[in-house]
Each structure stands twice: as C-alpha cells, then as structure tokens.
Amino acid sequence: MARVGIEKLVKTYGEETVVDHVTLGIEEGEFVVLLGPSGCGKTTTLRMIAGLEDITGGTLTFDDTVMNNVPPDRRNVGMVFQNYALYPHMTVAENLSFGLLSQRRPGRRRDVRREIRNLVSQTAELLEIEHVLDHRPKQLSGGQRQRVALGRALIRQPSVFLMDEPLSNLDANLRDRVRMELARLHDRFQVTTVYVTHDQGEALTLADRVVVMNEGKICQVGTPAEVYDLPADTFVAHFIGTPGMNLWTLPCEHRAGEISLGDSVELSREFGLLLDASGERVTLGIRPEHFAPVDDVKHPGAVVTIRLELVEHLGSHLLGHGHVGEAEKQPVVVRLDASSPLRQGDIARLATPARSVHLFDAESGSRLDFRDRALATA
Amino acid sequence: MVILERSSRPPTETAPGVGALPFGETKRSVLPSWLRHAKDRLAAYGLLFPAISVFTVFFYIPAAYLIYISFFHWGILSSATRFVGLANFRTLFHQPLFLHSLVTTAYYTVVMIPATVLLAMGIALVLKEAVTARRGGVWRAAVFLPHVTPVVATSIIWVWIFNPQFGLANTVLRFLHLPALNWLESVHWALPAVMIDSLWHSLGLYVIIFLAGLSNVPRDLLEVARLDGAKRHRIFHRIVWPLLSPTTFFVTILATVNSWQAFSQIYAMTGGPHGGAGGPAFATTTDALLVYQTAFIYDHFSLAAAMSLVLFGIILLLTLVQKWISNRMVFYR
Numbered sequence: 001m002a003r004v005g006i007e008k009l010v011k012t013y014g015e016e017t018v019v020d021h022v023t024l025g026i027e028e029g030e031f032v033v034l035l036g037p038s039g040c041g042k043t044t045t046l047r048m049i050a051g052l053e054d055i056t057g058g059t060l061t062f063d064d065t066v067m068n069n070v071p072p073d074r075r076n077v078g079m080v081f082q083n084y085a086l087y088p089h090m091t092v093a094e095n096l097s098f099g100l101l102s103q104r105r106p107g108r109r110r111d112v113r114r115e116i117r118n119l120v121s122q123t124a125e126l127l128e129i130e131h132v133l134d135h136r137p138k139q140l141s142g143g144q145r146q147r148v149a150l151g152r153a154l155i156r157q158p159s160v161f162l163m164d165e166p167l168s169n170l171d172a173n174l175r176d177r178v179r180m181e182l183a184r185l186h187d188r189f190q191v192t193t194v195y196v197t198h199d200q201g202e203a204l205t206l207a208d209r210v211v212v213m214n215e216g217k218i219c220q221v222g223t224p225a226e227v228y229d230l231p232a233d234t235f236v237a238h239f240i241g242t243p244g245m246n247l248w249t250l251p252c253e254h255r256a257g258e259i260s261l262g263d264s265v266e267l268s269r270e271f272g273l274l275l276d277a278s279g280e281r282v283t284l285g286i287r288p289e290h291f292a293p294v295d296d297v298k299h300p301g302a303v304v305t306i307r308l309e310l311v312e313h314l315g316s317h318l319l320g321h322g323h324v325g326e327a328e329k330q331p332v333v334v335r336l337d338a339s340s341p342l343r344q345g346d347i348a349r350l351a352t353p354a355r356s357v358h359l360f361d362a363e364s365g366s367r368l369d370f371r372d373r374a375l376a377t378a
Numbered sequence: 379m380v381i382l383e384r385s386s387r388p389p390t391e392t393a394p395g396v397g398a399l400p401f402g403e404t405k406r407s408v409l410p411s412w413l414r415h416a417k418d419r420l421a422a423y424g425l426l427f428p429a430i431s432v433f434t435v436f437f438y439i440p441a442a443y444l445i446y447i448s449f450f451h452w453g454i455l456s457s458a459t460r461f462v463g464l465a466n467f468r469t470l471f472h473q474p475l476f477l478h479s480l481v482t483t484a485y486y487t488v489v490m491i492p493a494t495v496l497l498a499m500g501i502a503l504v505l506k507e508a509v510t511a512r513r514g515g516v517w518r519a520a521v522f523l524p525h526v527t528p529v530v531a532t533s534i535i536w537v538w539i540f541n542p543q544f545g546l547a548n549t550v551l552r553f554l555h556l557p558a559l560n561w562l563e564s565v566h567w568a569l570p571a572v573m574i575d576s577l578w579h580s581l582g583l584y585v586i587i588f589l590a591g592l593s594n595v596p597r598d599l600l601e602v603a604r605l606d607g608a609k610r611h612r613i614f615h616r617i618v619w620p621l622l623s624p625t626t627f628f629v630t631i632l633a634t635v636n637s638w639q640a641f642s643q644i645y646a647m648t649g650g651p652h653g654g655a656g657g658p659a660f661a662t663t664t665d666a667l668l669v670y671q672t673a674f675i676y677d678h679f680s681l682a683a684a685m686s687l688v689l690f691g692i693i694l695l696l697t698l699v700q701k702w703i704s705n706r707m708v709f710y711r
Contacts, residue, residue, distance in 0.1 A: 052601050073607040085598035089620045089709040098616070099606030156606070305382070347382045 001028045001192050002062040002076075002159035004049065010057035011044050011216075018044045020216035021058065029190040033203040036213035037239070042196045043164055045213075049194060050162050051075050062159065073102075078153030078191075079162040083169060084145045086137040092148050093133040096120045099156045123151045143174045150185070161193040167202060175202075182206060200240050204228065212236045229355075234365035237285045237358060243319075245285045248330040249362050252282045262325040264305040267357070271301070274359055274368045283365065285358035288319070288335040291350040301354025306332055307347045318342065448683035455677045466684035475660065476668060476685065480692075482569065483664040487637035489573055494633040495626060498581055502588035503614075518589065525582035533646035536575040537562065540647075547571075562647060565661045572662055575643050580636060584629050591625030592618070623708040631700055638693050641666040665689050 004026040011019035019041040026032050034042035047053040049060060051072035060067045067075055086095050100116045107115070124130040127147040137145055146166065153161060166182075167175045183206055186193055197203055203210050204224040212219045212227055212235075220232035231237035231245070238244035250262035252275045259267040259275060261284055267275075275282055286302060294303060308322040320334045320342060334350060342348055359368040409417075448466055452459045470476050505517055524532065539546045540561035548558040561571045595618055603613045619626075641664070645655045648662045656663030656671065663671075665685065673682035 050601075050605060052604070072601075072604045075605075077605060079602070079605050081598050081602065083596075083598060085596065085602045087599060087602075087617060098603070098608070102603070102606050102608035102612055152602075152606075342381070349382060 001190060003028050003064075004160060004192060004194065005061035005064070006045070006049075006058070007061070008058040009045065009048060009055065009060065011041070011048060011053060012056045018216055019048070022213075022216075022218055023058075024211060024218065024221065026192060026194065028192055031186050031193045031195065031206060031208045032211060033195045033197060033207035033209075034211050034213060035197060035200060035203040035239075036219075037198055040213040041216040042198075042213050046162050046164055046194055046196045049160065050077050050079050075160070076156070076158050077160045077162055078156055078158035080146075080149045080153050080164065080166045082165040084137070084149040086145060086148055086152070088137050091134050091136055092124070092129060092140070093120050095137070095148055096123055096133075096151050096155050099152065103156075119155055123155045126154075127151045142170050143178060146170060146178055147181075150182075154185070154189070158191065161191045163193065163195045165197055165199075166195075167197075168199070179205060200242070204240075212239060214239075230367070231285070231358065232367055234283055234285065234360050237360070241287055241289075243288050243333045243335075245287045245358065246324075246330075246332050247283055247285045247360070248324055248328070248332075249281055249283045250325065250328060250330070252280050262328050262330075264325040264328075266303045268299070268301050268354055270354060271357070271359065281362040282368070283360040283362050285360060286352050286356065288333045290352045290356035291334040291336065292352070293340075294349050294351045297351040297353055299354060300351035301357035302352045303349055304332075304352070305347065305349050306334065308334075308342060308344060311342060311344050313338065444683045444686055447680045448687050450680050452680040453677040454679060462680070466681050467688070469681060470684055470688065475663065478660060479663050479665050479668040482660075482662065483638055483640075483666075486569060486573065486640060486664060487634060489570075490576065490637045491630060491633045493573070493577055494581065494584055495629055497577065498584035498629060499588050499622070499626070501581065501585045502592055503618075505585070505589060506592045518586065521585050522582035524579050527579075529579055529642040530646045532579060533575055533643045536571070536578075536643075537647055540571045563658060565659050568648065568658060568661045572640075572644050572647055575647060576640060579643065580633075584633070587629055587632075588622070588625055591622050595621045620709050623704075624710055627700065627704045627708045631697055634696050634700065635693055638689060638696075639666050640664055641670065645670070 004024075006022055006024040006026075009019055009022040010017065022041070022045060024032075034045060036042050044053060048055050051067070051070065055068050062075065087098065090098065097116050097120050100119065105112045105115070120133070121130065124133055127150060129144055129147050129151065132140060132144055132148075137148070140148065146169075149166070163182075167178055170178060179202060186206075195202075195206060204227075207224055209221060210224055210227050211221050212232075214235050220227055220236045222230070222232075227236055227240050231240060234247050238247055248261070248265070250265060253260050254272065254275075257269060257272075259269065259271055261267060261282065265284060267284075284302070286304070291304070291306075294300065304324055306320070306322050306324055307326075308320045310321040312319040312321070315338065317338055318336045318340050320336060322332055322334075323329045324332045336342060360366060361368060449461060449463060450459055451462045451465075501521060505514065505521070542548060542558065542560050542563060545561070547561060551558055559567050562568050599617055599621075600613060603617050608616065644662050644664060644667055648655050648657055656667050666689070669682045669685045669689070672685060673679050
C-alpha cells in the first residue's frame with residue numbers, strides 16, 4: 001500500500017491542456033474515485049499515475065518518492081482496463097501468471113514456478129474462477145472476464161490499484177454484483193485504489209472520497225455525502241444526482257423582510273444573510289427528491305410554484321417535469337411519492353427544507369456559504 | 379399538498395399519434411416471396427457477371443485447357459496433336475534439368491520465405507515504433523514504392539548494381555574490405571543476387587501487410603504487459619508475435635506462392651531479352667523459367683503444361699502443409 005501525492009499535475013497535447021494543475025493527496029488504503037463526464041481528464045490522470053502517459057508538469061509521488069520518470073513496470077501498480085485487456089491467446093491461468101513470470105523472482109526456477117502456481121490458484125479461488133483456469137478469454141462471460149482482469153492486477157500485490165471504468169462493459173445486474181465484490185475486495189486487502197468512472201452511482205457507493213473533475217480541473221473533493229449535500233459549484237450540483245439538481249438563475253428581491261426569487265420562489269429569512277443586494281441575480285439549486293408538499297415541511301427554506309407539463313409514473317415514485325416562474329420559465333424536475341395526487345397540467349406549491357436549499361453565485365457558479373459570507377463581512 | 383389549479387386533462391391522456399401503430403411494425407411488401415428472391419438472385423448474378431466472365435476467359439478456360447494438353451503431344455508450330463497419356467509427366471521426371479529446376483526453386487523459396495517474413499516484420503516494427511505519425515506516411519510510401527515499380531525495369535537497374543566492374547554492390551563490398559564478387563556471372567552468386575532484387579521489390583507489400591497486422595494488436599494489451607513488468611523482448615515474444623500469427627501465416631503463404639512462381643526478375647536479370655535466361659550454367663533456372671523456355675523457346679507446350687501442373691501440385695501441397703501447421707500455431711481472435 002502506498003500514499004499517492006499529486007501536486008499541480010499537468011498534461012498537454014500540443015496546445016490542448018487535458019489535465020490542468022490537479023492537486024490531490026490519496027491516503028494509504030483509501031478508495032478514491034475520479035468522477036466526471038467524458039473528456040474531463042480523469043482517465044489521463046489515472047494513466048499518468050500508472051506511467052502510461054508522460055507527465056507534462058507537476059509532481060507525482062508514491063510514499064514521498066517522486067515517480068514522474070519511473071517506468072510503469074517499476075511503479076508496482078495494478079490496473080484494470082475498461083475492456084479488461086486480457087491476453088486473448090492465453091488461458092486464464094496464463095493471464096494471471098504472466099506478470100509474475102515477467103518479473104525476476106529470487107529462488108530456484110522450479111520453486112518459483114510452484115510458488116506462482118499456488119498464487120494463481122489462491123487468486124482464482126478468491127475470485128471464484130478456479131473452474132475456468134484453462135479457458136481462454138473468448139470462452140468466458142463478461143463477469144468472469146472482469147474477475148480475471150481483477151485477479152491479474154491483484155495477484156502481483158500492487159501498492160496502488162488503478163481501475164479505468166471497470167464496470168462499464170457489464171450489464172446492469174452484473175454491474176451491481178461486481179461493484180459489491182469490488183467493495184468486499186477493498187475491505188479485505190485495503191489497497192490504495194484510484195477508480196475512474198463517469199457513473200455517479202459507482203462513485204458514491206464505492207468511494208471513501210470522490211474527486212469530481214471537469215475540463216481537466218478538480219471541482220470538488222469530498223466524501224460521497226459531502227459532494228451530494230454540499231456541492232461546491234453548479235457543475236457538481238448538476239452532475240451528482242439522478243436527475244441532477246434543478247438550477248435556476250433568478251433575480252432576488254427583498255420585500256418587507258421576505259425574500260423572493262423571480263415570481264415563483266419564496267426563500268426563508270435566514271437566506272437574507274447570503275443575499276444582501278436586492279435585484280442581484282442568484283442561482284438557486286434544489287434536488288428533485290427534496291421537494292415535498294408544503295404542509296409536510298415544518299420549516300421550509302424555499303417554497304416554489306411549479307407548473308407540471310409531464311408526469312411520469314416510475315413505480316416507486318413520480319417524476320414531474322415542468323417549469324418555474326411564469327416570466328422566466330426555468331425547467332424543473334420533481335420527484336414525488338407514487339401516491340401523490342399531482343398530474344399533468346397542475347400548478348402546485350412545493351416546499352424544500354432549508355438544509356436542502358443551495359445557493360450559488362450566478363456568475364462564477366460557486367457555492368454561497370454562510371461561513372464564507374460571515375468571514376467576508378468580519 | 380397545495381394544488382393551485384387543477385388540470386382539465388385526464389391523467390391517462392397520451393400525446394396525439396403516440397401508440398397509433400404497434401411498435402416496430404413495418405409495411406409489408408406486396409410481391410410474393412419467390413419473386414422477391416428471384417429478383418435478389420438476378421441482381422446478385424448480374425453484379426457477379428463481369429468478374430466471373432473475366433475469370434472464366436482468362437483463368438478457368440486456360441487452366442482447364444492446360445490440364446487437357448498436358449495429356450497430349452501439342453505445340454503451336456507442330457501440326458500433329460496426339461494423346462500421349464502420362465508420357466509428358468514421365469518425361470519430366472527423367473529430365474535432369476527439370477529436377478535441377480525444382481531444387482533451384484526450393485533453394486530460392488527456402489531462403490526467400492524467412493528473409494521476407496523477418497525483414498518485413500522487422501521493418502514494420504521499426505516503422506510502427508520509431509516513426510512519428512506525421513512522417514509515418516512518407517516512410518510507408520518509401521518502403522512501398524519499389525513494389526509499384528515495373529519489375530523488369532528495376533531488374534535492369536539491379537543488373538548494373540551487380541556489375542562486377544563498376545557496380546554499386548562491389549563498391550560496397552570493397553568499402554567493407556570484402557572480396558568483390560562476380561554476382562550474375564557466378565554460378566554461386568547469381569541466384570542470391572536475384573533474391574536481393576526480389577526482396578527489395580516485394581518487401582514493401584509485406585511490410586504494409588505487417589503494419590496492418592500490428593495496428594490490430596490492441597494498445598491496451600501492450601500497456602498491461604508493460605505494467606506487468608514484461609520487458610520489450612518478452613512483450614514481443616509473448617504478446618505481439620502470437621497476435622501477429624495470422625498475418626505471418628498469410629505473408630508466408632503469399633511469399634511461398636510468389637517464390638515458386640518467380641519469373642520476371644530472373645528473366646530480366648539473367649539475360650532473358652538476349653535469349654540466355656536461367657544462367658550461368660542453369661544456376662538460376664527455376665521452375666517458372668523452365669516452363670516458359672519449354673513452351674516458347676522449344677515449342678513443347680504439352681510438356682510445359684505438365685510442368686505447370688506439377689508446380690501447381692507442389693504449391694498446393696506446401697499451402698496445405700502450412701495450413702496444417704497454422705492450425706496448431708496460428709491464433710485467430
């Protein structure tokens with residue numbers, strides 16, 4: 001196990017900057033997920049950690065040792081690729097043992113081979129693939145291939161485990177199962193893991209910490225609860241959650257101690273601390289699942305008038321699509337109980353508790369926080 | 379729940395037009411199925427006709443006629459045509475020159491196949507590894523260029539290169555402090571000289587084929603192997619080489635067939651235009667050359683036809699042996 005230090009990491013291809021001054025510290029045994037949309041630089045960051053891409057700028061360290069120019073085979077990292085990258089002409093046993101046989105191991109040749117055979121059977125047993133050891137990858141199911149890929153990375157007992165969207169080629173049911181197995185394996189071996197995905201479900205369920213990336217930069221680093229409950233900016237707010245957070249940029253007005261945003265949103269007085277200038281535009285964020293009937297919320301932070309244009313019944317819940325504000329007509333998605341009487345064409349007043357109301361700067365998109373505002377005014 | 383205004387629309391209403399037709403239903407053809415199939419077949423044969431007719435006129439009919447005349451005594455200039463059974467084949471195997479030509483061709487093939495495969499693969503690997511993407515096209519074109527030049531024209535240039543007095547080949551040998559050779563005038567060096575020309579001329583095609591094969595080796599596999607700690611030679615030996623085996627097999631077959639049919643460069647380099655091809659002292663008389671000479675110089679077409687059939691049998695046999703080996707050694711993904 002190793003600590004991974006990333007300091008102002010940069011990767012450019014010609015004029016294009018793909019990874020832009022990324023700084024991140026990963027503790028020993030930690031499971032960190034790099035999450036972001038396609039092209040955000042997460043895979044490139046992972047490949048730089050593996051040594052498969054040259055580092056343009058910045059520093060990469062494993063346990064305080066600078067690894068920038070260390071070749072991949074000397075980094076002791078295990079990597080699982082998106083398409084498994086199993087050697088198609090080798091059996092499962094050969095795939096598992098290839099890495100061990102490629103390294104010089106001390107001892108007599110016969111003893112080394114016996115040791116490798118034992119390691120292969122132990123790994124196969126752990127991943128429940130001992131019955132397919134003499135099969136070729138073509139003869140395996142998606143789940144079995146995935147396990148072989150995991151086993152091949154695990155068998156070398158790497159100090160850092162890297163995974164590049166390892167579940168994206170599996171069907172939904174299998175993905176859930178393998179995800180649980182990954183969590184179990186990490187609990188058991190506690191190998192420092194960097195996992196790349198664009199699937200927030202995987203990120204939130206597996207990670208000790210989630211690193212949300214966009215356009216080559218880190219937007220937020222935090223526990224799954226932190227990135228969900230306290231998104232640092234509008235990108236994270238919208239990216240995390242299914243469907244993403246509703247974000248409306250509306251003019252703010254103070255009237256006789258009451259705060260309103262546009263013609264359809266009323267905010268509780270406590271938000272006055274954040275919104276001091278009347279007429280200032282602000283971005284309000286509320287997650288679809290945080291709407292409730294006005295009567296059910298004791299201390300509403302926001303009350304919103306919504307016109308519903310489409311109501312989808314999804315079994316366990318309803319998903320309503322519509323808009324907020326007659327003048328601004330900002331789109332909204334609400335998630336409500338399956339028993340809710342709301343239907344297409346209704347105009348409804350829904351409330352959100354204060355802790356679930358998020359305010360962001362309309363220009364920069366960064367979160368307006370009570371603590372920041374208090375510091376600024378002090 | 380505070381509902382300010384209730385919709386007048388019933389909750390089950392769907393958008394107009396949605397669900398009007400069962401999903402996936404397509405308009406059915408009014409033609410009966412046999413007529414539709416007949417139309418398809420007619421179109422298929424129509425499209426195949428030009429190719430089939432060219433093949434029939436220039437390949438199948440001559441091939442069938444070749445088999446036919448190999449059992450006759452027949453020549454363009456000789457008026458009498460008579461059935462001789464297997465006499466032509468018997469004559470062949472009692473003719474020392476034919477057996478000598480078989481040995482010469484085998485020698486040519488045995489040297490050419492490994493040289494072709496190793497050099498083409500080596501050049502392809504170098505081009506793949508060392509040449510940047512921007513200049514890659516120029517290098518690939520440079521390597522491929524000899525293959526598109528007329529073999530007879532370039533062979534004449536090679537004749538000059540192998541000229542014992544002022545040729546480039548001997549200049550290089552002298553520069554390396556090696557003894558000069560008589561090349562095309564030597565019984566021992568004439569065939570190697572032809573081989574060098576053949577290699578130079580044909581290598582470009584095989585390099586391109588290997589480059590195509592190499593581009594099919596997934597980058598991920600090479601990266602995994604690097605992460606696994608495999609050194610370059612192990613990556614080549616255990617990953618690249620097995621994944622290139624179908625390409626290698628294809629190139630081997632192609633090189634075998636081309637070697638057994640080698641004619642133009644030998645004809646041009648060993649004095650064919652002056653009537654003395656295959657020398658000196660039959661050192662470069664391969665099967666194909668002997669077939670030509672027997673038919674067109676000595677006017678014994680039926681014997682040449684029998685030779686061609688034997689040549690065909692040898693190539694077929696070699697291909698079957700290679701196929702048998704490939705079933706054990708070639709890995710198809």
